[in-house]
Amino acid sequence: MGFKWRFEYSLLLLLLLSVAAVRFSDALLQQVRVITPDGAIRVEPMSDRRNGGNTEVSRGPGQGFELRCTLHDRFRYPYCGVAVRFDPQLVKGLDLSEVRRIRLWLDYAGPASTLKIQLRNASPAYGLPQQEEDAAKYNHIEINTASIQGGMVEVDLRNFVVANWWMQQFHIAPQLGRPEFDNVVTLEVVTGTEAPLGDYRFVLKKIEYDVQYLSTEHWYLLIMSIWLGLALLYLLMRLVHLQTRSQQLVQMATTDALTGAYNRKGLEDVLQQAVADWREHRHPLCLVLLDIDHFKAVNDTRGHQAGDRVLAGLAELVRSHVRGQDLLGRWGGEEFLLVCRDTGLMQAVAIAEKLRALVAEHDFGDGLRVTASFGVAAMNSERPLDQLFAAADTALYRAKAAGRNRVTSDA
Structure with a gap:
């Protein structure tokens, strides 16, 4: 098999590999990280009691972390939920800045039709949460409970916003009002806005998110760079071949x-x-x-x-x-x-x-x-x-x- 045929077969193989690399880029570039509420991760109940409310909370016997709570009306905005502390000291959390989606394996029962998912990001720019817990930025999204399908809900971090009340309470500058996920110290699942009084049940089984080793843009740039390098290599080989052939023809003629x-x-x-x-x-x-x-x-x-x-x-x-x-x-x-x-x-x-x-x-x-x-x-x-x-x-x-x-x- 001559050089030309070997090169063309190699080019076809590379083309197929490039198509596969683009088609299956998510599977190639991402790895699933799983967090379960076990001894290595601190999971705890949260409620309006820290704000003077009288909501009742208790641990249930269910698989994972089960929380049962009953909302009462002492606090103006009664709430309860589950808090996952990635760092009990609220200093060094997870860097989710390159993560697009998070999946929560969650069972829910209660009269509220919405739930809030909150990713609390810590930064010295807006206060130290270990001194004032609410100083960690409230990046949150409110979802409809009907979106929990088969015990799982997936949320896109691009749809998160920063809570207005948090910015007003801590006098946050407008340039810091964008969602940030580079140091997430806590994930919270709580009852939604104006949750009705009554009994609620949360069972958090696990949290999943995809870690991308290389951004899609850099992945495509790498593929293009390989093709550009091969094109330059091919041109160089052609020039060498033409020069060699020219020398051979000159030698044959002389x-x-x-x-x-x-x-x-x-x-x-x-x-x-x-x-x-x-x-x-x-x-x-x-x-x-x-x-x-x-x-x-x-x-x-x-x-x-x-x-x-x-x-x-x-x-x-x-x-x-x-x-x-x-x-x-x-x-x-x-x-x-x-x-x-x-x-x-x-x-x-x-x-x-x-x-x-x-x-x-x-x-x-x-x-x-x-x-x-x-x-x-x-x-x-x-x-x-x-x-x-x-x-x-x-x-x-x-x-x-x-x-x-x-x-x-x-x-």
Whole structure:
């Protein structure tokens, strides 16, 4: 399976995962916290007795925290209910600032048609509840008792408001009049406004709320960031692929497939660069033209496969024994050209002589040995490039005429 198909399958998988991450974000980002009225949490009855009333309260035998109460009319606004103290000292409560909903598992019986759910938030900004209990902010909502379905009611914290009487009593500044849930020390379930006199029963079994590890906005931003990162990675990979492919095409266009040496087009580019460097800096430049002796006889007697082996082997032999600045190309047939930059004529002749000896001693397989003739010419201010090449070709012709397997220069 190619890279393209692997990438497209990975992209499809990531798309499905992203859809699932959006569709099931609530389940992925939230964890249910459960609070039960046991020994670890302090739960207590509350009534108007603290305000001079005469409401009667008593614990019942029911599961959870059961409260039974009877409202009487001594206090102007009689009430009773259940208070859950998250911190008995009313100092460090629960941070519910990122919580949207709270579920109360509650059984209720009584003549009142509404109940109040109050989340008391403590802050030094509006008083210390451990000194004055009512100083903790009254964030409350009044619900219809008919909304308690199957012994459970769910309330949205965005619908809570701050009690007006509390703001007036404690002279709270208007900027502090918004609901706050960053330090909830008490949750209260009490009879509603103007609750009728009579008997009431509350059974609080548990409290549930969802903790969100990461906000939905940040979750979506994370998904978008991943896609953006992958898009940038894909573009980078495409650029690298295009650059690599471009280099491969350039190499294919300038390299001889059999020998790995430059082809004629590649040599022309190399020669243009070398001549430009010579003209600008006057660095010495030499050409070494070499031709395999009696190469036709190798093809005729050993076959073209053996001839190809000789061509490829000679190119590898030369490349492995010249300097990094020396560039080899196949000029045509069995003829090669070595461009020696920053090299004077005597040094180029020495390089050619070294290569001649290496070729003559090399075994090209199955005992096949060949020799090569070399022609060397140096660039000077009086000859253009075509004359330099002609001088190297003339020197090579003289080497052939002198018996082959030798180096001749145009000096």
